[in-house]
Amino acid sequence: MSAKIGLEIHCQLTTLNSKLFCACRADYRGMAPNTNVCATCMGLPGTLPRLNGEAVRRAAAIALSLGCEVPGTLRFFRKNYFYPDLPKNYQITQLDLYGPSSVGHGGSVAVGDRTVSIERVQLEEDPGRIVYGGEGGSAGDTLVDYNRAGTPLVEIVTGPDMRGAREVREFLGILHDMLENLGVSDTSLEGAMRADANVSIEGGNRVEIKNVTSFHDIGRAVEYEIARQAGNVEHGLETVQETRQWDERRRTTVGARSKEADQDYRYLIEHDIPPVGVSGAVAQIRASLPESIASRRRRYAAEDGMQAQVADVLSSEPHFARLYDAARTGENSRELANIITTDLMGLLETREARDCSRWSGPARRSPRRSTRWACGPSMTPARSRAPSRRSWPPTQRPSPTRAPRRRPSTTSWAWS
Amino acid sequence: MPAITESEVVRVAALMKIGAGDAAAHVPKVQKMVGYFERLDEVGLEGGAPAGEAVDVGDLRADEAEECPEGLMGHLKGEGGEHVRSPGLR
Amino acid sequence: MTANLALGLAEYAEGVRSGDVSAEEQMAATLERIARHDGVLHAYVSLDPGALGEAARVDRDARAGRDVGPLAGAPLAVKDNICVSRGPTTCCSRMLESYRSPYDATAVSRLRGAGAIVVGKTNMDEFAMGITTEFSSFGPSRNPWDTDRVPGGSSGGSAVAVSALECAAALGSDTGGSVRNPASFCSIVGLKPTYGRVSRHGLVSYANSIEQIGPMARSVRDAAMMMDAMAGHDPMDDTTRRAGPAGGHTAHLRDGVEGLVVGVDAREVDRSTCVGRAARRAAGALESLGASVVDVDLAHEGLSVAAYYVLTAAEAGSNLARYDNIRYGYDMPPDGYEHGAYVTAARSRLGPEVQRRMILGGFVPSAGHAGRYYLKALRARDVLASEADSAFSSRGLACMLSPTVPVPPFRVGEKIDDPVELFRMDSNTVLANLTGRPAVSVPFTLCDGLPVGMQLVGRAGEDARLLGVAAALEGAADDMGVPAL
Ligand SMILES: [Zn+2]
Numbered sequence: 007m008s009a010k011i012g013l014e015i016h017c018q019l020t021t022l023n024s025k026l027f028c029a030c031r032a033d034y035r036g037m038a039p040n041t042n043v044c045a046t047c048m049g050l051p052g053t054l055p056r057l058n059g060e061a062v063r064r065a066a067a068i069a070l071s072l073g074c075e076v077p078g079t080l081r082f083f084r085k086n087y088f089y090p091d092l093p094k095n096y097q098i099t100q101l102d103l104y105g106p107s108s109v110g111h112g113g114s115v116a117v118g119d120r121t122v123s124i125e126r127v128q129l130e131e132d133p134g135r136i137v138y139g140g141e142g143g144s145a146g147d148t149l150v151d152y153n154r155a156g157t158p159l160v161e162i163v164t165g166p167d168m169r170g171a172r173e174v175r176e177f178l179g180i181l182h183d184m185l186e187n188l189g190v191s192d193t194s195l196e197g198a199m200r201a202d203a204n205v206s207i208e209g210g211n212r213v214e215i216k217n218v219t220s221f222h223d224i225g226r227a228v229e230y231e232i233a234r235q236a237g238n239v240e241h242g243l244e245t246v247q248e249t250r251q252w253d254e255r256r257r258t259t260v261g262a263r264s265k266e267a268d269q270d271y272r273y274l275i276e277h278d279i280p281p282v283g284v285s286g287a288v289a290q291i292r293a294s295l296p297e298s299i300a301s302r303r304r305r306y307a308a309e310d311g312m313q314a315q316v317a318d319v320l321s322s323e324p325h326f327a328r329l330y331d332a333a334r335t336g337e338n339s340r341e342l343a344n345i346i347t348t349d350l351m352g353l354l355e356t357r358e359a360r361d362c363s364r365w366s367g368p369a370r371r372s373p374r375r376s377t378r379w380a381c382g383p384s385m386t387p388a389r390s391r392a393p394s395r396r397s398w399p400p401t402q403r404p405s406p407t408r409a410p411r412r413r414p415s416t417t418s419w420a421w422s
Numbered sequence: 423m424p425a426i427t428e429s430e431v432v433r434v435a436a437l438m439k440i441g442a443g444d445a446a447a448h449v450p451k452v453q454k455m456v457g458y459f460e461r462l463d464e465v466g467l468e469g470g471a472p473a474g475e476a477v478d479v480g481d482l483r484a485d486e487a488e489e490c491p492e493g494l495m496g497h498l499k500g501e502g503g504e505h506v507r508s509p510g511l512r
Numbered sequence: 513m514t515a516n517l518a519l520g521l522a523e524y525a526e527g528v529r530s531g532d533v534s535a536e537e538q539m540a541a542t543l544e545r546i547a548r549h550d551g552v553l554h555a556y557v558s559l560d561p562g563a564l565g566e567a568a569r570v571d572r573d574a575r576a577g578r579d580v581g582p583l584a585g586a587p588l589a590v591k592d593n594i595c596v597s598r599g600p601t602t603c604c605s606r607m608l609e610s611y612r613s614p615y616d617a618t619a620v621s622r623l624r625g626a627g628a629i630v631v632g633k634t635n636m637d638e639f640a641m642g643i644t645t646e647f648s649s650f651g652p653s654r655n656p657w658d659t660d661r662v663p664g665g666s667s668g669g670s671a672v673a674v675s676a677l678e679c680a681a682a683l684g685s686d687t688g689g690s691v692r693n694p695a696s697f698c699s700i701v702g703l704k705p706t707y708g709r710v711s712r713h714g715l716v717s718y719a720n721s722i723e724q725i726g727p728m729a730r731s732v733r734d735a736a737m738m739m740d741a742m743a744g745h746d747p748m749d750d751t752t753r754r755a756g757p758a759g760g761h762t763a764h765l766r767d768g769v770e771g772l773v774v775g776v777d778a779r780e781v782d783r784s785t786c787v788g789r790a791a792r793r794a795a796g797a798l799e800s801l802g803a804s805v806v807d808v809d810l811a812h813e814g815l816s817v818a819a820y821y822v823l824t825a826a827e828a829g830s831n832l833a834r835y836d837n838i839r840y841g842y843d844m845p846p847d848g849y850e851h852g853a854y855v856t857a858a859r860s861r862l863g864p865e866v867q868r869r870m871i872l873g874g875f876v877p878s879a880g881h882a883g884r885y886y887l888k889a890l891r892a893r894d895v896l897a898s899e900a901d902s903a904f905s906s907r908g909l910a911c912m913l914s915p916t917v918p919v920p921p922f923r924v925g926e927k928i929d930d931p932v933e934l935f936r937m938d939s940n941t942v943l944a945n946l947t948g949r950p951a952v953s954v955p956f957t958l959c960d961g962l963p964v965g966m967q968l969v970g971r972a973g974e975d976a977r978l979l980g981v982a983a984a985l986e987g988a989a990d991d992m993g994v995p996a997l
Pocket of ligand 1: 025028029030042043044045046047048156
């Protein structure tokens with residue numbers, strides 16, 4: 007039975023220094039609760055958003071890399087709903103109310119021989135984090151940490167173009183590699199990438215799956231949901247159009263209670279942020295994009311005569327590819343590619359398997375490449391951590407304004 | 423029939439976290455005001471986005487982190503370094 | 513030395529610099545006057561206990577020859593929806609009655625930087641929603657010209673303080689006339705600057721797309737001096753304009769109106785009321801000073817109040833959503849509540865006028881209704897702006913003249929219960945907010961002993977030239993004396 011699957015992927019711009027609308031740190035992880043907050047991101051009376059220009063540029067870089075068009079003028083809107091993790095009780099986001107004004111639209115990504123359309127890319131703020139939610143009626147407090155509130159987030163919305171869990175995984179793999187190659191997001195950090203999926207099977211209603219916080223689980227959730235809907239069809243039941251939550255522990259999707267009136271978001275224009283002109287900047291952003299993985303792969307195959315499989319592996323690892331490009335001469339390319347892909351990356355894989363087995367059971371293999379999606383719950387293997395931190399554009403690594411804090415590097419071999 | 427019904431007023435009040443008891447008292451005035459707004463039908467919806475002076479992305483805030491203000495939590499409920507308590511979610 | 517509380521800001525600062533005026537004595541006399549009269553007038557809702565000490569410091573600095581600034585020692589009253597880092601900022605709402613802001617609004621910090629001293633925070637309609645100051649949670653203010661009358665609103669407390677010599681000048685905020693209406697009712701000068709000219713950082717948002725902080729003063733020159741101190745780009749407010757001079761607001765005060773074209777709305781200036789006749793007389797006065805007066809009619813002006821109420825309600829619904837009592841607010845433990853029920857219970861502290869606008873603000877942009885109300889109101893605003901633009905350019909207008917409010921001050925408690933009748937009170941003031949243009953109310957005459965001000969609406973960005981016309985009109989106004997307290 008063929009399915010239609012569309013994704014909404016949320017990706018934090020983790021390599022920025024500051025939040026989207028204030029000068030608190032974008033890197034909120036590992037801090038004591040409510041210490042990475044200011045009057046603005048706590049929504050105190052009288053504060054106004056001060057848009058981070060670099061966040062706009064990087065969101066535009068993502069949009070361009072996804073083949074999107076970036077409109078000349080960007081606009082921001084308010085999505086209104088009451089929730090304890092939302093300091094202003096509205097989220098500043100983007101919307102194409104008067105024609106395209108989100109940071110990107112109309113892109114596409116080739117996944118195997120299928121084309122997945124990118125309907126929209128938008129820049130928005132992440133809410134705070136609810137660290138403990140009491141369940142059932144009035145029992146129990148909810149505790150909120152606003153350190154994350156206002157962190158820059160890019161939402162990528164695809165068309166319903168994927169046909170099964172395998173394509174979903176493959177698309178996410180391509181997206182992950184692209185974001186890493188751009189250096190805009192360290193997707194290995196917990197919660198740096200989250201995804202919702204819209205799933206329907208032939209003629210049936212559309213079901214939205216929310217709350218999936220790892221790439222690994224998105225595939226599982228989609229698989230489960232397709233099977234559930236197929237079961238409905240078999241038994242002559244209609245699939246209800248609804249939102250379902252992914253239950254990580256039980257590995258099923260469960261119907262989420264509808265939030266009745268809360269679904270009316272009363273979108274308003276965010277007048278505190280004037281329309282943002284980017285037409286001048288877009289050409290410059292486009293010109294400074296790093297070489298895409300596909301182009302690198304073609305180059306390795308065509309110029310260096312690299313085997314397809316080796317070219318595939320090497321091109322999608324920006325740090326190794328950069329190492330290779332820097333060290334290659336006319337003569338050493340074959341040997342160099344072998345050393346990197348076999349010895350260096352193999353060494354890493356061993357480390358990683360060891361790290362993973364410590365806390366999340368046996369590593370799983372992805373269909374595309376052996377090192378993908380090995381660890382849960384974070385989206386990517388721990389290996390990609392150190393090199394991509396705070397490095398954009400990826401070729402120049404700015405010296406950090408302060409020493410890295412709190413999170414020890416898992417990689418002693420980093421050459422930065 | 424008024425442009426907004428009594429049950430609609432109560433529904434919208436709930437959306438805005440205004441109690442139903444309070445909302446009921448406002449029905450006649452709200453109906454009268456919304457009735458007055460009907461004159462906006464005089465203008466159509468054609469035309470693009472609202473006019474507004476754009477700011478160039480180059481003039482926006484630079485991506486620089488600053489130390490968070492100390493003592494902010496003194497203006498808030500709860501203590502610095504602690505979570506904010508919220509009532510439970512359903 | 514005896515204190516002279518009627519001093520203009522320029523004389524004040526010059527006196528403090530030369531030692532002829534003691535800022536401390538002036539401040540002491542101001543506080544004394546507040547103590548004597550504010551029990552009845554209720555201009556202030558809180559006083560800054562540090563004000564006298566700061567005034568003494570200004571005197572010391574002046575004696576030591578240090579630069580004490582162009583507003584040295586001037587006692588400044590600040591509307592209670594503008595944040596100060598010392599003392600309360602409540603918006604005259606019980607929802608925020610124990611709230612303390614951690615920072616000064618940019619306008620406040622710039623005025624402090626110019627030497628002004630904050631005396632206290634002034635009364636207002638709760639969250640600035642009202643035109644009489646009767647919707648304050650802390651009780652109404654009273655008009656110094658007749659204490660049975662309202663001072664207008666929502667910046668009523670600031671207008672009263674300026675008018676009754678309880679400060680040298682004040683800050684108000686103007687969303688649909690909230691500076692100009694009480695300025696007219698209390699016979700003072702009030703300016704709503706061009707949108708984006710004064711930073712809104714620290715102004716508690718009500719309808720953020722149209723409101724501005726504005727000066728309230730006893731003369732056009734004082735208002736211009738305050739603008740020089742506080743206007744201009746602010747990195748804390750992305751809507752402040754980089755372009756154009758920040759200062760220079762006093763540059764055109766002596767220019768006169770020779771050769772300028774002033775537009776009037778015939779329907780407003782020919783009303784057979786005292787206010788209507790006063791407006792015609794004001795137009796005549798400008799004519800006799802060399803201006804030419806032409807009739808101007810905006811085809812869609814009848815939509816301005818509807819558009820204004822729809823937009824302000826929608827924006828207020830969003831801007832006031834943060835008052836859920838979870839992160840800050842008053843003491844109400846969350847125990848035993850579900851989130852939605854808690855927020856609803858906490859927000860029962862909002863007054864009825866605010867609640868009503870929350871309901872309207874939830875309705876007009878809601879799914880299924882936005883196209884009919886919110887989006888149409890945005891459209892109407894653009895239509896009005898382009899109509900005004902073409903009227904100004906085709907007729908070569910310098911400004912438009914009308915009465916600020918169609919009537920003199922109402923009685924306290926004379927509640928206008930019909931909301932549509934109440935809409936009429938805003939009919940002359942909201943256009944400037946919807947179109948972003950600067951507008952000023954200038955005291956002009958008395959009708960039955962009650963103040964009546966005239967409004968001038970100017971070209972966007974040309975606040976200084978508008979103040980020039982206002983100064984000319986000020987010179988041609990009746991001599992009304994001061995309120996007898
Ligand atoms: Zn912050």
